[in-house]
Amino acid sequence: DQQIDLAVVAGDGIGTEVVEQGLRALEAALAPSGTKVVTTEFDLGARRWHATGETLTDADLERIRQHDAILLGAIGDPTVPSGVLERGLLLKLRFTLDHYVNLRPSKLFEGVTSPLADPGEVDFVVVREGTEGPYTGNGGALRVGTPAEIATEVSVNTAFGVERVVRDAFARATKRERKHLTLVHKHNVLVHAGHLWRRTVEAVNAEFPDVTTDYLHVDAATIFLTTNPSRFDVIVTDNLFGDILTDQAAAITGGIGLAASANINPDRTAPSMFEPVHGSAPDIAGTGKADPTATILSVGLLLDHLGHADEAAVVQAAVAADIAERATSSSVRTTAQIGADIAARIAG
Amino acid sequence: DQQIDLAVVAGDGIGTEVVEQGLRALEAALAPSGTKVVTTEFDLGARRWHATGETLTDADLERIRQHDAILLGAIGDPTVPSGVLERGLLLKLRFTLDHYVNLRPSKLFEGVTSPLADPGEVDFVVVREGTEGPYTGNGGALRVGTPAEIATEVSVNTAFGVERVVRDAFARATKRERKHLTLVHKHNVLVHAGHLWRRTVEAVNAEFPDVTTDYLHVDAATIFLTTNPSRFDVIVTDNLFGDILTDQAAAITGGIGLAASANINPDRTAPSMFEPVHGSAPDIAGTGKADPTATILSVGLLLDHLGHADEAAVVQAAVAADIAERATSSSVRTTAQIGADIAARIAG
Numbered sequence: 001d002q003q004i005d006l007a008v009v010a011g012d013g014i015g016t017e018v019v020e021q022g023l024r025a026l027e028a029a030l031a032p033s034g035t036k037v038v039t040t041e042f043d044l045g046a047r048r049w050h051a052t053g054e055t056l057t058d059a060d061l062e063r064i065r066q067h068d069a070i071l072l073g074a075i076g077d078p079t080v081p082s083g084v085l086e087r088g089l090l091l092k093l094r095f096t097l098d099h100y101v102n103l104r105p106s107k108l109f110e111g112v113t114s115p116l117a118d119p120g121e122v123d124f125v126v127v128r129e130g131t132e133g134p135y136t137g138n139g140g141a142l143r144v145g146t147p148a149e150i151a152t153e154v155s156v157n158t159a160f161g162v163e164r165v166v167r168d169a170f171a172r173a174t175k176r177e178r179k180h181l182t183l184v185h186k187h188n189v190l191v192h193a194g195h196l197w198r199r200t201v202e203a204v205n206a207e208f209p210d211v212t213t214d215y216l217h218v219d220a221a222t223i224f225l226t227t228n229p230s231r232f233d234v235i236v237t238d239n240l241f242g243d244i245l246t247d248q249a250a251a252i253t254g255g256i257g258l259a260a261s262a263n264i265n266p267d268r269t270a271p272s273m274f275e276p277v278h279g280s281a282p283d284i285a286g287t288g289k290a291d292p293t294a295t296i297l298s299v300g301l302l303l304d305h306l307g308h309a310d311e312a313a314v315v316q317a318a319v320a321a322d323i324a325e326r327a328t329s330s331s332v333r334t335t336a337q338i339g340a341d342i343a344a345r346i347a348g
Numbered sequence: 349d350q351q352i353d354l355a356v357v358a359g360d361g362i363g364t365e366v367v368e369q370g371l372r373a374l375e376a377a378l379a380p381s382g383t384k385v386v387t388t389e390f391d392l393g394a395r396r397w398h399a400t401g402e403t404l405t406d407a408d409l410e411r412i413r414q415h416d417a418i419l420l421g422a423i424g425d426p427t428v429p430s431g432v433l434e435r436g437l438l439l440k441l442r443f444t445l446d447h448y449v450n451l452r453p454s455k456l457f458e459g460v461t462s463p464l465a466d467p468g469e470v471d472f473v474v475v476r477e478g479t480e481g482p483y484t485g486n487g488g489a490l491r492v493g494t495p496a497e498i499a500t501e502v503s504v505n506t507a508f509g510v511e512r513v514v515r516d517a518f519a520r521a522t523k524r525e526r527k528h529l530t531l532v533h534k535h536n537v538l539v540h541a542g543h544l545w546r547r548t549v550e551a552v553n554a555e556f557p558d559v560t561t562d563y564l565h566v567d568a569a570t571i572f573l574t575t576n577p578s579r580f581d582v583i584v585t586d587n588l589f590g591d592i593l594t595d596q597a598a599a600i601t602g603g604i605g606l607a608a609s610a611n612i613n614p615d616r617t618a619p620s621m622f623e624p625v626h627g628s629a630p631d632i633a634g635t636g637k638a639d640p641t642a643t644i645l646s647v648g649l650l651l652d653h654l655g656h657a658d659e660a661a662v663v664q665a666a667v668a669a670d671i672a673e674r675a676t677s678s679s680v681r682t683t684a685q686i687g688a689d690i691a692a693r694i695a696g
């Protein structure tokens with residue numbers, strides 16, 4: 001029988017609550033095949049930092065590496081200075097474990113009311129680069145706190161880094177019905193990085209001649225996400241533009257409570273990490289108001305990544321059915337109730 | 349009698365057509381006061397570049413400086429390599445003439461159908477920094493075209509540059525009814541630049557104690573622009589985030605055909621520049637399909653900047669009335685007809 005060794009980083013705020021429901025869905029999905037899930041919990045985030053000053057030690061990383069995948073809830077808390085946990089924990093995981101494909105599907109499920117008056121059919125996926133761009137932490141500050149202060153942030157883009165994520169995006173596009181890839185950047189201003197991205201998309205297109213491509217400046221992309229989101233099939237873009245566009249994409253498809261994400265290391269040299277797009281929402285932590293759906297959908301991505309495509313489809317279908325029913329019911333369910341209902345559907 | 353010396357850069361594509369209608373509105377607005385408009389046309393953009401290889405010479409700049417203001421149509425054409433005109437002309441004007449306040453009002457006019465199902469009342473203004481951030485052109489590329497290529501883009505942020513634009517944003521906020529300022533950045537990732545912006549907003553707030561402030565990460569800001577745009581009053585943000593958010597803001601308020609902008613040098617050491625947010629739209633150039641409304645609204649901002657607040661209000665009211673009537677009519681007007689109708693309303 002198979003076994004999945006899962007590192008669980010529940011994290012802060014609502015992280016614990018949504019991860020609990022994600023695990024429930026995971027176990028329900030794998031039960032029929034007899035695949036066992038063995039979890040190791042990692043105490044990382046605000047609590048640990050307050051207690052020890054540590055964010056993510058080399059020893060933590062070494063232990064996390066021994067797992068098949070990571071399920072992450074949410075990181076961040078207002079009591080911790082901004083950037084400490086984001087850079088020192090969340091981004092450190094993404095960078096060290098080489099999660100160069102940050103995958104974020106956007107689907108308007110039946111039964112979800114979009115804030116757009118006429119969204120049309122929305123079903124696209126953003127392939128956000130995860131290990132370069134303005135997220136590298138390059139840059140710094142001089143004369144901080146004086147009138148002569150200067151602060152820089154350096155976006156780093158390499159042929160190595162851009163090519164591998166672009167190739168992954170093409171590989172995803174070629175498997176989809178529309179086989180269309182949109183590069184989003186800002187090459188009329190960020191000419192060096194932008195032209196590298198553009199040339200790379202052109203070059204890799206030769207390997208995937210059945211995929212059609214187009215290009216949008218990031219500012220124009222926000223317009224189309226508002227006026228015609230169904231035009232998108234696969235979007236490939238850099239780390240920062242991907243961050244921005246996927247939140248907007250979540251907003252038009254019913255909110256970040258439904259937005260899943262996968263931080264994938266396609267070369268499998270380290271475990272990939274699955275997390276909802278939303279944050280730790282400390283204002284509703286402990287109230288049972290958190291929606292675990294994004295985490296459960298992320299579990300679907302996890303199953304798919306680990307070769308359990310059928311189980312992934314079951315999870316996705318169960319979530320879709322649950323969401324469809326929400327539209328017809330006025331009852332407000334707790335985090336645990338939603339998790340239980342979806343797990344029950346998965347169990348069939 | 350007064351006189352306004354106006355530098356006119358019609359530029360590419362629909363630029364000529366919309367600028368013509370902008371000038372018509374300007375003259376109509378100033379006629380009652382007897383203020384004359386003396387225009388000097390500058391042949392800048394794709395045509396000039398193809399003919400001479402020049403984008404913007406020192407001599408051009410010297411002549412432009414002699415004017416009270418600049419009216420710009422649109423810059424850019426697919427026949428010119430990406431970045432040449434944007435960096436060499438448009439951004440060169442903004443940077444050299446120290447247009448550090450890039451002002452972009454967003455208003456949902458009566459009669460405009462927003463793509464949002466329930467937009468509420470939308471009436472905010474984005475104060476986008478115009479001379480720093482990722483737009484400085486700092487950075488570069490090494491080993492271009494090889495597998496070892498590396499391209500960097502450096503976002504440059506100085507206390508000098510951030511403080512002056514933040515102060516301008518507070519000064520605008522304090523004059524508005526709601527007196528609310530939202531800083532948009534990404535200080536949990538771009539920690540050096542982000543913390544400079546954050547500290548600066550806190551410090552300058554002391555000079556404007558009646559203004560309330562809050563902070564949003566740029567990704568969260570795109571969500572609120574979708575789900576609750578009426579929460580915004582004044583937004584202050586960096587050059588790139590401002591570029592992105594103002595296109596999204598234009599989309600939710602009826603499109604870039606209605607979005608005005610002002611590149612302001614508040615110290616008046618050089619002429620300020622007024623331009624629609626839209627581009628040169630070569631696909632519809634010459635067809636009479638371009639909407640001159642954004643240019644005419646930009647003329648309103650120009651009048652305001654030059655101390656003609658009453659005339660600015662007349663232009664704004666004429667546009668609002670014209671837009672309200674569009675909703676009740678099915679007739680399609682040409683660029684010139686819209687311009688004529690608005691000019692007639694201005695003339696009263």
Ligand SMILES: CC(C)[C@H](C(=O)O)[C@@H](O)C(=O)O
Pocket residue numbers: 076086090091243277536537567
């Ligand atoms: C918390 C933050 C560092 C993170 C990011 O910017 O990537 C988040 O916004 C996300 O999109 O996963």
Ligand SMILES: CC(C)[C@H](C(=O)O)[C@@H](O)C(=O)O
Pocket residue numbers: 188189219424434438439591625
């Ligand atoms: C054309 C381009 C350089 C410009 C910008 O990015 O500022 C445009 O998008 C704008 O918003 O005025």
